[in-house]
């Protein structure tokens with residue numbers, strides 16, 4: 092009898108091993124492991140940090156780096172520390188102490204770290220918004236941007252990310268000054284554009300050289316043989332050109348023109364974004380003009396992909412009037428394919444109509460949970476996460492400023508799990524969205540963006556012994572997006588083993 096039972100058991104195992112149920116069994120076992128991990132945050136960290144997470148699409152390089160990196164660079168430079176302004180200064184500044192004193196005087200180091208990050212934010216006595224935006228005045232830049240990129244990309248890789256889109260503008264130094272000095276008047280946009288076009292060739296050339304050097308140097312720091320923007324690496328990135336939304340209109344136009352010209356000229360630059368606090372007076376006053384300028388340039392410079400911060404607002408920091416159309420205008424006039432934050436969505440006029448438009452156009456929202464909590468005080472059921480989810484709007488999870496916010500993408504997922512009761516399937520969807528709605532070029536692995544429907548050559552990609560056919564290899568070579576999506580699907584198979 093026992094013998095007979097054993098034979099039946101072996102027979103059933105053999106069937107399972109050769110059927111798609113194996114995938115189901117592995118995914119179900121992983122989902123069950125995930126449910127058990129919910130017992131405590133350390134268990135969740137252990138689970139989520141190894142889980143493949145796709146991409147982080149909303150990263151400010153200067154906010155992603157830790158203040159400790161800045162402190163180390165200042166001590167090694169060697170710079171001086173001004174304890175009143177709480178920032179690093181050159182030798183000879185009155186009242187400044189050598190930065191190396193911070194090695195033996197921990198209160199000095201603490202003072203800096205607290206001011207330069209949310210470590211020193213005490214919610215009972217100060218505004219998270221004000222403390223957050225003040226951190227930039229303390230992080231005044233002894234750290235080389237290549238060091239920052241290597242730090243941020245290495246940290247992402249250690250958490251099983253495959254790709255990043257980073258707000259790190261590849262137009263710096265003298266080339267930046269030459270391209271943006273004396274910006275043309277903007278009463279007549281055609282004239283202003285004609286003036287800017289004269290500056291493009293030198294600007295593009297200088298930016299390419301800057302990126303070439305950065306590509307090699309960051310890869311070297313990370314021990315990678317290929318340039319760091321090469322999609323053959325286990326992690327790579329693309330640039331997003333940052334434009335200051337609090338700048339005068341002439342400067343805004345000049346910056347946006349350079350950014351879009353660069354997107355057209357070099358595939359390493361995939362988008363522009365507009366940054367600085369959306370509630371600041373200049374940003375509020377100039378918003379409509381800025382959207383008109385973006386629309387003008389977008390139509391003349393190849394209709395590039397754009398992700399734009401919009402709706403990072405609450406009643407505490409903004410009159411409700413601007414929130415009634417901020418996200419809609421950013422999509423309809425500003426041509427945003429992705430919205431950064433979108434926190435104020437519920438205040439938009441004709442909300443059902445806007446949500447339908449976002450669904451129809453495939454506009455995704457870059458959700459930044461830690462950032463929204465510490466800057467805006469929006470978390471849990473105050474956050475529109477569930478509003479977007481119920482409306483079927485694609486979302487991805489992002490870090491925004493992980494160094495300043497003292498977080499990382501693992502913790503963003505854990506916030507999502509804790510605040511919005513996410514399942515393992517939800518986590519996978521968020522990871523898949525981050526590549527589907529990335530600005531990597533090429534066709535998707537999924538039919539009509541639906542991850543349940545794989546392209547025919549990849550139908551078996553979620554089974555353990557899948558290997559690409561020559562036709563599949565050809566498609567992977569033709570589409571960077573599909574190639575990286577393939578990598579994510581295989582990483583899931585590996586994770587679920």
Ligand SMILES: [Zn+2]
Nearest residue numbers: 151400431491
């Ligand atoms: Zn941001």
